[in-house]
Amino acid sequence: MPTDRTYRLTEVLRHDGAILSLATATRQLTRGRAPFQPAEGGGSKVVTYPTLARWKAAAITAACSPEAQADADHTRILCWTNANVKNLNRIVRERVYGIHAQPFMPGERIISHDAIPDPAGGSPLVHSTTEMVIRSVVSDGGNLPGDELEPVAIASHGIRRFKAGEKVAAPWTFWTIAAHAPAIGTVEFNVLDSQDQARWRKCRNALAQLAKSTTDRGDRKRYWRMFFQRKDAFGQVEPAAALTVHKSQGSTYRHVYLHPDVDGFSVNPAPIHNRLAYVGITRAAETLHVVADQEVD
Structure with a gap:
């Protein structure tokens, strides 16, 4: 006896009453939606x-x-x-x-924009579109691998400040967030401060260009490793x-x-x-x- 069966959804079972009627009327249309x-x-x-x-x-x-x-x-x-x-x-x-x-407050509900990588490697700490509640948040700062490279420092400061002696990119300001979601428990990750976003993109692009332009295979692998370390250093979240x-x-x-x-x-x-x-x-x-x-x- 054949065991394959095909099922077709003909009713919306999640809702009832007025909302169900509007949803059903909308689903039956091919364009636009039923009157509100x-x-x-x-x-x-x-x-x-x-x-x-x-x-x-x-x-x-x-x-x-x-x-x-x-x-x-x-x-x-x-x-x-x-x-x-x-x-x-x-x-x-x-x-x-x-x-x-x-920018972030304890008790605030947030959602991940993309998956938040684990800086140590392996599976992501948080998958994309995961809702969480902030348990604690601390302002922090520091440098990233590759900040000491000339093109990166120039992208961070500008050529004039680099020639004046600022040979390393300025430290990055970020927020260390501990957030909880029922499915994953409490996780900790860093989020770059919004005021550093534009500078971070410039430095990231400078590092990528350096990796593409070098002829030394060992340096190229090292620069790309720094690039991805930089990419995975911060998560992106937003209010929910x-x-x-x-x-x-x-x-x-x-x-x-x-x-x-x-x-x-x-x-x-x-x-x-x-x-x-x-x-x-x-x-x-x-x-x-x-x-x-x-x-x-």
Whole structure:
């Protein structure tokens, strides 16, 4: 008897009621998405706002609430573009920690941008798009392998300061973060300070160019080893109050604020808007907060 079977998903089982209805209607379209209108029933609710400004104010208030700060699954703002994610995270951080807060704060929820390498080699300390909570953070600094090489020092200081005697790249400022995620426990890694990012890229490129241009095989291997040591020295993380829809896949939040940049508001919505809208809608378990298609009282 044949054992192969093919199964086809015909229902969305994660949600119920108003959110399920909107998700199903969106999934059945090939372009854009179903109208965003207020709805309630079956254990969930679609909440609409007449303007983007009203939606944004409500989203920021919810993301800054004690409930959202205490519960990772309570509230999340979802966007398509990184620019909107960055802007909303900045506003939320300033509201929660103040405008003069250091770049990373104990208790803050962050997400890895890419996999965070283990400087000692082997498997990554943290995989990409892993959410963590900062346990502690310390400002630190130091030099990296290759900082003593002439092209790297010149890239760091400029030719005038190099000729004046500064033969080694300036020490790097970074943050040593201990962060916890249920799946991996507590890990420690370094994140380069944002003020050093541009200089770091210049020095990295100078080291790569040196490795490419040398004719000595031994030096070439040594320079490339320094290059990758430099590359693996720091992880990249960002706040997680707002996320792109792509990074939210696989997660469910009680309350979702879906930015209009993902829901097909463009003049000529492409099929990607339909897929983004569907993913964003189905992240919400209890309430979905959106900008209405039509003015509502």
